[in-house]
Amino acid sequence: MSGSGTDKTKSGVTLAGPVVILVEPQLGENIGMAARAMGNFGLTRLRIVNPRDGWPNVHARRAASGADHILDHVELYDTVEQAVADCTLLFATTARAHDQAKPVVAPEAAATEMTTAIAGGATVGILFGRERYGLQNEEVALANRITTFPVNPGFASLNLAQAVLLVGYEWFKLATSGALPFGMPERSERASQHQMEAFFDNLVRELDKVEFLRPPEKRETMLVNLRNIFTRMDPTKQDMHTLHGVVMAIAEGRKGPAKGGVLDGEQATRLRALLAEHGQGALPSESGTVRGIARLLRRNPTDAERILWQALTTDRRFAGQFKRQTPVGRHIPDFVSFVVRVAIELINPEEADVIVSDRATRKAWLEAREYRVVSMAVADVERDLATELDRLEASLPGLP
Known part of the structure; x- marks a missing residue:
């Protein structure tokens, strides 16, 4: 296994997704981190328009944290018009209102429209602007939709990778029906009532030895409360074995100096x-x-x-x-x-x-x-x- 979250023994999900288009990105590190965000959510097609520091870029490779399969197939363009020429549905991401009469949608709604369009054979693109000032008006004008995020209006600026990640997350969640990559490991068989009762009898017996269940008039209420603690746990047979061992270790103490x-x-x-x-x-x-x-x-x-x-x-x-x-x-x-x-x-x-x-x-x-x-x-x-x-x-x- 490599890294804190990447398991090389597992195969990735292959999906037909939208094209990510970065317009004049300034730093190679931001390109790499955007590629990493794409890899997290199954996006593989990356186009770059006129990167400031040229291409290929060693800083992008380092920041990608293994998303080499995306960087190896980057498509370079001189202008935005060239990069979006084959797109039949184009979204422009922006944190600023550009006063243009076109639909403004959140990432969830954009993901729904993307999924439908891609299923119909369309090429869908998502424009992401420059780190310093985003997309220009004429670039937003090329898009069919504007996508923006529900962020704090007093501090709405996202870095490039964050913006790519938010859109990628909503698309991937919809495309995979929100399936999680793993769940809770299978536990042992659920404890039977007989096993529960045996444990509880043992617990009560040891509590009586130390006079825990007093005063007498509160004994029954305390027993009910104790029983509910364990029944709410929905314990397994292994849980019961462990709890029984805990009670006995406390009651009998450790055996011997070793x-x-x-x-x-x-x-x-x-x-x-x-x-x-x-x-x-x-x-x-x-x-x-x-x-x-x-x-x-x-x-x-x-x-x-x-x-x-x-x-x-x-x-x-x-x-x-x-x-x-x-x-x-x-x-x-x-x-x-x-x-x-x-x-x-x-x-x-x-x-x-x-x-x-x-x-x-x-x-x-x-x-x-x-x-x-x-x-x-x-x-x-x-x-x-x-x-x-x-x-x-x-x-x-x-x-x-």
């Missing part, structure tokens, strides 16, 4: 001991065991880590300063700020000697590189977070 749960202090301590034993100064990217344990710790914060991380990201004193479980050289402190060169270490109760030793090594390494290491006891964070945050702020006089 899916991003919350570790308790004992679990975290064991994992940190394993990381200390296997790491020996290695980066998480250098060992499968180290990488796996580090990933578990990162994806499964303890309650204290989660509480402190939320505070560090929302408290205006620290927001945007800290990162969690981020490598600093060969070490991974619990939290680190590269901006103010501070590392925070959470201390779990009854940590193994190997963890204490590993933390001491990490602290010495960080301090040797001018990082300040702040230790916080997990129990203190969980019991009195505000005091710990005040203590952290007091120890960081250089915090922005």
Whole structure:
């Protein structure tokens, strides 16, 4: 597939359409964009009268965005009279009243007349004027009809490609009966009443567990409102499977630390001991065991880590300063700020000697590189977070 909307695997629509005639266009880019607009709506015949910058034009080719099949067959003329000589029905597009006694029609009406005339074998042309001042009176006089657009009268100027696109759109819509190029993908089979009822029973059962349907006197009304939400959806069987899975995931929670749960202090301590034993100064990217344990710790914060991380990201004193479980050289402190060169270490109760030793090594390494290491006891964070945050702020006089 090429571009944001062109699918080269699909064949284009081939229709007998009107001839687009550009009168003395000034910029190659405008010719190219007009050709692109033509290609959007199945118009292929382009005539150009005396282009200012000559022809062919590399700028037109670039601006056409792939509408080469139109530019490759451009017909050049020296005068408007020559360009329209074979037209049996001619429309002049203009934003100005030229005070000429001839019908003025909107693009919809013009498209209807074009379609009828082309079906009868007529050659239909549409004149588009210069970018700067449009069509002259004598050029409009050659046309059978004037076509103008329902635009803001105080700002009626359209660029060349816009004018071509509006006329092309109305013609193509009529010629193809307004058929859209694609529709909504086919969905799975519509959910049965039995499946709907099973899902709803499950939903109500879980809502009762959390006492959502109260007070008792409003229970029936709430159930009716809930049921109507899902019946209005006109759900498919797949929709019901998905919704059922959502309800159960919320009700039961995630299963196990590998899916991003919350570790308790004992679990975290064991994992940190394993990381200390296997790491020996290695980066998480250098060992499968180290990488796996580090990933578990990162994806499964303890309650204290989660509480402190939320505070560090929302408290205006620290927001945007800290990162969690981020490598600093060969070490991974619990939290680190590269901006103010501070590392925070959470201390779990009854940590193994190997963890204490590993933390001491990490602290010495960080301090040797001018990082300040702040230790916080997990129990203190969980019991009195505000005091710990005040203590952290007091120890960081250089915090922005």
